Amino acid sequence: MPKSRLVIFSDLDGTLLNHENYRWQQAAPALERVAEAGIPLILNSSKTAAEIRVLRQQLGNTDPFIVENSAAVVIPPDIFGSDSEQVVHFGASRTEVLKVLSAQRDSGARFRGFADMKDDELAQLTGLDSASSARARERLGTEPLVWQGSEEELKRFEAALAAEHLRLVKGGRFYHAMGIFDKADGARFLLNKYRELYQERYGDQQLTAIALGDSPNDQQMLEEADIPVVIRGVNSKEVQLPSEKHAMRSLKPGPAGWNECVLNLLFEYGY
Known part of the structure; x- marks a missing residue:
């Protein structure tokens, strides 16, 4: 009998997906084990x-998912008792974010966001095809951007966004202008949902x-999370691990590291 029920939250770019080509196949053994275990x-x-x-279609994944750093949580039908898909929003809308960014550009801020780009331009920048780039530009509450100014200008830009109740978050490839929410908000929301569901199904x-x-x-x-795992990558050394938790860092980068760490944890927890 497993020690406990597991729920896994995973970043994509540079974590489950290779940073250069967006492939996940190196993580296939662990993904199969996770699916077989119903985690x-x-x-x-x-x-x-x-x-x-x-x-999700490629992975055969049918679980809830968190988009745009918790701009929204998407819950498929029949997960928590609803017969239709549910979308739960957090923070500022993209329209509000773009309005603030436009004002900052008028004040001299130098950047280029997804709203400024055509699909082909974004494809050239990211290595995505044109259709994938179009999907990347369909946003609910955030605006990725390439900063084109100095470090000093960046600090002033961040302060100006903060004055408008927005944040600027550094990701693996872009900065993200967004409301006052982060990836933990969607994770916390879903953890509470799963705790309620599992309490009903499995007791304590x-x-x-x-x-x-x-x-x-x-x-x-x-x-x-109870078990934070940092996957080796371009900016992984900047991530701090909580010392009081069962934390780990992968030796391998991207999906290879994901595969190794998840398989080790599944073994440890009896799956």
């Missing part, structure tokens, strides 16, 4: 709902949350 795998990313839907059996990420953008999500 919810919650994809938690700066990616849009349109992007994550395509990946413990629920253990595993979270995997590779950049400072994942810090709050990792801190929310």
Whole structure:
């Protein structure tokens, strides 16, 4: 009998997906084991709902997912008792974010956001194809951008956004202008949902949350988990691991590191 019920939250770019080519196949053995064990795998990313839907189809994933750093949580039908898909929103809308960014540009801030780009331009910048780039631009509450100013200007830009109740978060590839929410908000919301569901199904059996990420953008999500796992990557050394928790860092980067760490944890917890 497993020690406890597991729920896994995972970042995508640089974590489950290779940073260069967005492939996940190196994590296939662990993904198969997770699916066989019936463990919810919650994809938690700066990616849009349109992007994550395509990946979920490839993975055969049917669990809830968190989009745009917790701009929204998407809950498929029949997960928590609803017969239709539910979308729960957090923080400022994209329209509000773009309004603030426009005012900052008028004040001299130098950046280029997704709203400024055509699909082909974004494809060239990211290596995505044109259709994938179009999905990346279908946003609910955040605006990724490439900063083009100096470090000093960046500090002033961050302060100006903060004065408008927005945040600027550094991800693996872009900065993200967004409301006052982070990846932990969606994770916390779903953890509470799963605790209620599992209490009803299994009584007092413990629920253990595993979270995997590779950049400072994942810090709050990792801190929310019982087992934070930092996957080796471009900015992974900037991520702080809580000393009081069962925390780990992968030796391998991207999906290879994801695969290794998840398989080790599944073995440890008797799955």
